[in-house]
Amino acid sequence: MELQKFTYDNRIARMFLNATVLWGIVAMLVGLLIALELVFPRLTHGVSFLSFGRLRPLHTNAAIFAFVGNAIFMGIYYSLPRLLKTPIYSQALSSINFWGWQLIIVSAALTLPFGYTVGKEYAELEWPIDIAIAIVWVVFGINLIMTTIKRRTKHIYVAIWFYIATFVTVAVLHIVNSISIPVSFLKSYPVYAGVQDALVQWWYGHNAVAFFLTTPFLGLMYYFVPKAANRPVYSYKLSIIHFWSLIFLYIWAGPHHLLYSALPDWVQALGVVFSVMLIAPSWGGMINGLLTLRGAWDKVRQDPVLKMFVVGITAYGMATFEGPLLSLKSVNAISHFTDWTIAHVHIGALGWNGMLTFGMIYWLLPRLYKTKLWSVKLANAHFWLATTGMLFFAIPLYFAGITQSLMWKEFTEEGFLKYPNFMETVVQILPMYFLRVFGGLLYISGVVLLIINVIKTAQIGTFVATEEDEAPAFKPESISGDRGHRRIEGKPVLFTIIALVVISIGGIVQFVPMFMVESNVPTISAVTPYTPLELQGRDIYLREGCYNCHSQMVRPFRSEVERYGDYSKAGEAVYDHPFQFGSKRTGPDLARAGVPGSLVHKPNSWHYNHFLDPQKMIPQSIMPPYPWLIKRDLDISSTPKKIRVMQALGVPYPDGYDQIANDDLMKQANQIAQGLRNEGIEVDDTKEVIAMIAYIQRLGADIHRAGSLTSTK
Amino acid sequence: MRLARNVLEGVVGLEIFPIIGFIIFFAFFIGLIIWVVRMNSKDADDYSHMPLDMDNEESLSHNGNKS
Secondary structure: OOEEEEEEEOHHHHHHHHHHHHHHHHHHHHHHHHHHHHHOOOOOOOOHHHOHHHHHHHHHHHHHHHHHHHHHHHHHHHHHHHHHOOOOOOHHHHHHHHHHHHHHHHHHHHHHHHOOOOOOOOOOOOHHHHHHHHHHHHHHHHHHHHHHHOOOOOOOOHHHHHHHHHHHHHHHHHHHHHOEEEEEOOEEEEOOOHHHHHHHHHHHHHHHHHHHHHHHHHHHHHHHHHHHHOOOOOOHHHHHHHHHHHHHHHOOOHHHHHOOOOOOHHHHHHHHHHHHHOHHHHHHHHHHHHHOOOOOHHHHHHOHHHHHHHHHHHHHHHHHHHHHHHHOHHHHHHHOEOHHHHHHHHHHHHHHHHHHHHHHHHHHHHHHHOOOOOOHHHHHHHHHHHHHHHHHHHHHHHHHHHHHHHHHHOEOOOOOEOOOOHHHHHHHHHHHHHHHHHHHHHHHHHHHHHHHHHHHHHHHOOOOOEEEEEEEOOOHHHHOOOOHHHHHHHOHHHHHHHHHHHHHHHHHHHHHHHHHOHHHOOOEOOOOOOOHHHHHHHHHHHHOOHHHOOOOOOOOOHHHHHHOOOOOOHHHHOOOOOOOOOOEOOOOOOOOOOOOOOOOOOOHHHHHHHHHOHHHHOOOOOOOOOHHHHHOEOOOOOHHHHHHHHHHOOOOOOOOHHHHHHHHHHHHHHHHHHHHHHOOOOOOOOEHHHHHHHHHHHOOHHHHHOOOOOEOO | OHHHHHHHHOOOOHHHHHHHHHHHHHHHHHHHHHHHHOOOHHHHHHHHOHHHOOOOHHHHHOOOOOO
């Protein structure tokens, strides 16, 4: 058969490699800064764009989409053409993919710290950036699918199945979760509200973990581990079973992020069942990865690449054992809202994603630069720093999470909360927060060693811009006689469609009843839309990222009802675009902050002083001060548009209310400000803090005023 | 939309959704197992060698950092 000659382009892989390293260190440094802010809350005193609530989304977005995202593209653009024996379909699309992605990252860095956010975790970016993400992602998808169509191999190797599933699912997740109506160029409201928004968000959030942090990396594992060990994957048949079960099961598991919340029980039950089943395909992947090294363990001792792969895959196994465990309602009752979650995700991010990425980079460097790695010793040192750093990061946080949760739940013999003061439970775990900083520092120093190796290896070697290869041409008719799975494997477009169907089933079964059946969200007649001032205040709450530390979801436990007040109901959040249930309680829950008698209820003057100087009100507080809320004037020019968008979303403001909304706003602001002035606080009606106080005093007030629940159904 | 909502609201026993979900998965999984068991082992072995199947691998590996 005639051999055709073609070349592989290493330039695009190198560009993504450099971007991975650059954004990796940025993401981690931001993480270090916010970890420091938790132990030194006044570290960036008064600098709004460096406050914890603004930077935490930057850290998570940078770690996920910038560091891991670039690593995914690096690995795919290197492995895809080699597995298919063909060049990447279009170099132009590769370039658009690269520069578009970097532009998106830069726009995230320029918006998130300045408070431009949707207020949904890991989906904080505002609508113009969301559109850009969709476009660049589709460009990547075209390149991926077209390269697969133009291949010279008959079979499509399993790694590419994972790449295709990644492309399809992330596209669906991103588009469905990001649908919103713009208010202005950098402000929008999601179309979903309350528990429905929560369901969509955690379907997205959980599957971002699944299809952005897991499936592409499993694909990369199936290429780079065999390469580095110079052995084929342990069981190819296992990889087929584990691929299809993994993508099918993962999509159902999102509701385990909302256990004991106001989400209907049947959705929670689905989430638990599928999360528990997920351990099987997850461990199928781990076992396949580790057993690929059978007979090569002697190499693991010397080769930093294999060492990193082993620790990475083991971390994957640990995290995917822990995931189903955390999805059990009894465990979740303890773990949820605590640092246990933070520890769990960092085993995944630092261990699985981090280690695999570093391993791939150390493996690629000598090949891209046609030389030896500049220093294997340094790479080994990196391995140890990363491993110990990860442990120093996670173990203290496991300890902190469990300790704090048990303190929240502890009662005295007389039946009172043993630690009614939230602050006591925070002080108890602060030493663990210091240890976390130390762990992070170790991990980052490892990355510094990586950067040195990247630069030095590039200096001593010569870059191989293109590599030549040859293979016989592929005849599509050769698959026409195949049956079953082999037929699907031979047809990338059909394969993509089947993958799309498989990942859609879980979402549809959960969404359709949630959106269609009214009994799933019982309405409460006492719950009315926010006043214009409260709405503006809520937008400041979103802008400052308060949800990063404060939940708004009282779970139906005696310890929580005692501490905060009546447990949260689905009907309370029907006008919440977006929902603000939160996922972490670094500070107390605020769902009942507006209910007199709740332990978290405080007078207006307290809030004013607390925003200005939290440590003056609670000396041990780790909340940062918000002096800019006191200084800045509220922008009320946006009120009419915001009311109109809310009306379009179905919030029942009266017709024409947008025209008079600001009158009501000024009236309410004057009332609050006058109250503060009566207590001797010098403040204008127009300041942002007034709107913020109005919003906080509204939380939970509706059903409290009504006295008891009245369901209209 | 309104119509669909009314129809779905009338559906009795939404509680069986988890069971339906499980049955769908179970059927899917059994089908998959049958597929894979019937798969030709020689083919599977060939496929698993695809990443290693590079003519210039030899020349690259001793430039690499491995011993």
